[in-house]
Amino acid sequence: MIRYIDVHKAFDIPVLSGVDMTVETGEMFALFGPSGTGKSVLLKTTLALIVPDRGDVHVDGISVHHGPPGSLEQVRRKIGYVFQHAALFDSLNVFDNVSMGLPESEIARMSRADTARRVWEALEIVNLEPREILAKLPSELSGGMKKRVGIARAIVGRPEILLWDEPTTGLDPVNTAAVERLIKRLSGELEVTSLVVTHDVEGGLLMCDRVAMLSGGTLRFCGTPEEFRNCPDPVVRAFVDRAAAEAALDMATT
Amino acid sequence: MKRLAVAHPIPTAVVGWFARIGRAYRITLEHAGALGMLTWDSFVAVVRLRVRFRDVLTQTHIMGIQSLPIVFVTASLAGIVTSQQGGYQLISSSPRYVLGTLVVQSVVLELGPLLTAIVLVGRIGARITAELGTMVVSEQIDAFKSLGRDPVAILAAPRIIAGLITMPLLVGFADVVGIYAGMLMADLDGGLGKETFFYGARLFWHSWDLFYGFSKAVVFGFVIPVISVHMGLRTKGGAEGVGLQTTQAVMFMILTILIIDALFPPLMLQ
Numbered sequence: 001m002i003r004y005i006d007v008h009k010a011f012d013i014p015v016l017s018g019v020d021m022t023v024e025t026g027e028m029f030a031l032f033g034p035s036g037t038g039k040s041v042l043l044k045t046t047l048a049l050i051v052p053d054r055g056d057v058h059v060d061g062i063s064v065h066h067g068p069p070g071s072l073e074q075v076r077r078k079i080g081y082v083f084q085h086a087a088l089f090d091s092l093n094v095f096d097n098v099s100m101g102l103p104e105s106e107i108a109r110m111s112r113a114d115t116a117r118r119v120w121e122a123l124e125i126v127n128l129e130p131r132e133i134l135a136k137l138p139s140e141l142s143g144g145m146k147k148r149v150g151i152a153r154a155i156v157g158r159p160e161i162l163l164w165d166e167p168t169t170g171l172d173p174v175n176t177a178a179v180e181r182l183i184k185r186l187s188g189e190l191e192v193t194s195l196v197v198t199h200d201v202e203g204g205l206l207m208c209d210r211v212a213m214l215s216g217g218t219l220r221f222c223g224t225p226e227e228f229r230n231c232p233d234p235v236v237r238a239f240v241d242r243a244a245a246e247a248a249l250d251m252a253t254t
Numbered sequence: 255m256k257r258l259a260v261a262h263p264i265p266t267a268v269v270g271w272f273a274r275i276g277r278a279y280r281i282t283l284e285h286a287g288a289l290g291m292l293t294w295d296s297f298v299a300v301v302r303l304r305v306r307f308r309d310v311l312t313q314t315h316i317m318g319i320q321s322l323p324i325v326f327v328t329a330s331l332a333g334i335v336t337s338q339q340g341g342y343q344l345i346s347s348s349p350r351y352v353l354g355t356l357v358v359q360s361v362v363l364e365l366g367p368l369l370t371a372i373v374l375v376g377r378i379g380a381r382i383t384a385e386l387g388t389m390v391v392s393e394q395i396d397a398f399k400s401l402g403r404d405p406v407a408i409l410a411a412p413r414i415i416a417g418l419i420t421m422p423l424l425v426g427f428a429d430v431v432g433i434y435a436g437m438l439m440a441d442l443d444g445g446l447g448k449e450t451f452f453y454g455a456r457l458f459w460h461s462w463d464l465f466y467g468f469s470k471a472v473v474f475g476f477v478i479p480v481i482s483v484h485m486g487l488r489t490k491g492g493a494e495g496v497g498l499q500t501t502q503a504v505m506f507m508i509l510t511i512l513i514i515d516a517l518f519p520p521l522m523l524q
Binding site for chain 2: 048084
C-alpha cells in the first residue's frame with residue numbers, strides 16, 4: 001500500500017499543495033491531471049527522487065522521507081519505476097540495462113547464467129525477442145522498444161509495486177494500445193500494485209480499478225472509473241468529455 | 255492605507271549592490287557545501303568498497319591514455335617557447351647555462367602542472383559535466399537511484415580516483431616532454447649543449463620543487479573531476495541547460511585552478 005500524506009512541493013511556484021492519497025495493495029490506480037499539475041512530481045516522491053517540502057509517503061508502512069536509515073533502500077527494493085522516456089543508460093547494452101534492475105545483493109549471489117535467464121525472461125514478458133536485442137545499445141532501438149526495455153528493467157527485480165510515469169507518451173496508437181495491454185497483463189500476472197500517471201484518460205479508465213485526478217496542486221477526484229465518468233465536477237467532466245475539455249480550455253484562455 | 259514615510263531612503267543601487275553580494279555569497283556557500291558533500295560521499299563509497307575497479311580503469315584510460323597526445327603537444331610547445339624566450343632575455347646578461355635552470359624550473363614548478371590542468375579542464379572536465387548533465391536531463395541519474403544504485407559510487411568516485419591517479423602521471427610526462435623540448439630548442443636555437451643545459455638545471459635544483467609540482471598535480475587532479483561532476487549533477491533543463499552548465503563548469507574549474515595555483519607559492523615556497 002502507498003500512502004501520500006499531506007505532500008507539499010514547490011519549485012519557485014507551488015506544485016503540490018497538500019496531497020493525501022492511498023493506493024491499496026494489489027490495485028491498479030491511475031492518476032490523471034493536466035500538464036504541470038505535479039503528477040510525475042508526486043510519483044517521484046514515492047522513491048525520494050524528489051523530496052517533498054512537507055508531508056511524507058508511506059510504502060507498506062515504511063516512511064520514505066522520515067524513516068530510519070535503510071528504510072529508503074528497503075522501499076526502493078519493493079518498487080519498479082517505469083520512466084516517461086525509458087531513461088535507459090546510453091553506454092550500456094540492453095542486457096546490462098535490464099540486469100541493472102536486479103538488486104545488487106541478488107546479483108552478488110547469482111551466477112552469470114542465472115542473471116542472463118532473469119534478463120531473458122523479463123524481455124520475453126514485454127514481448128521482445130531477447131536474442132535480437134540483448135547486445136544492442138539504446139540508440140539502436142525504436143521508441144516503443146526502448147519503452148519495453150525500460151519496463152523489463154523495472155520488472156526484472158520482481159517488484160511488489162510498479163510506478164508508471166506516462167507509459168504511453170510519445171507512442172503511436174498501435175504501440176499505445178500494446179503498452180496498455182502490457183500494463184494490464186503485467187499487473188495481473190505479476191500481482192503487483194500499479195500506480196499509472198497518464199494523460200490517456202480513456203486508457204486509464206479501462207485499465208484501472210480506481211482513478212484520481214490532480215488539479216491545482218490538490219486531489220480533485222478519487223474513486224472508481226464509473227464514478228469518474230459520472231462525476232459532476234466540471235474540471236473532471238472536462239477530462240471525461242473532450243468537448244468539455246475544449247470548453248474548459250476556452251474558458252481558461254478567455 | 256497610510257504610507258510610512260522613510261526619512262533617508264536607501265538608494266536602489268546600494269540595495270541592489272548588497273543584494274548581489276548576498277546572492278553571490280549564498281551561491282558560493284551552496285557550491286562549497288555541495289562540493290564538500292560530494293567529496294565525503296565519494297570517500298564513503300570508496301571506503302565501503304562500492305566503487306567498481308572496472309569503472310576506475312575505464313576512467314583512468316579516458317583521462318590518462320587518451321590525454322597523452324594533447325599533453326605531449328602542449329608540454330612540447332611550453333618547453334620550446336620557454337627556451338626561446340629565456341634564451342632571448344638571457345643572451346647578454348647571464349651565463350648561458352642559466353637557460354637550463356629557467357626551463358626546468360618553469361616547467362616543473364608552473365607550466366607542467368598548470369597547462370596540463372587547463373588541458374584536462376577542456377578535454378575531461380567539460381566532457382564529464384556534459385555527460386552527467388545529459389544523464390540528469392534524460393532521467394538516467396533518477397533511474398540509478400530508483401534501482402537502488404548510488405550515482406556517486408558509480409559516476410563520481412571512479413572519476414575522482416582516476417583524476418587523482420592520472421594527473422600526477424600526466425604532469426610527470428609533461429615535465430619530461432617539456433624539459434626535453436626546451437633542451438632541444440636551446441641546442442637548435444642557441445647551440446647550447448645537453449651537458450651545459452643540464453649543468454644549469456642541476457645547479458639550482460631542489461628536490462622540493464618536484465614535490466611542489468606533484469602536489470599541485472594531485473590537487474588539480476582532485477579539483478577537476480569533483481567540480482565537473484558536481485556541476486553535471488546540478489544540470490537543469492534540456493540541451494540548453496547542458497550547454498550552459500558545461501560552460502559554467504569550465505569557467506569554475508579554470509578560475510579555481512588559477513586561484514589554487516596562486517596560493518601554492520606562499521604556502522609551499524617560503
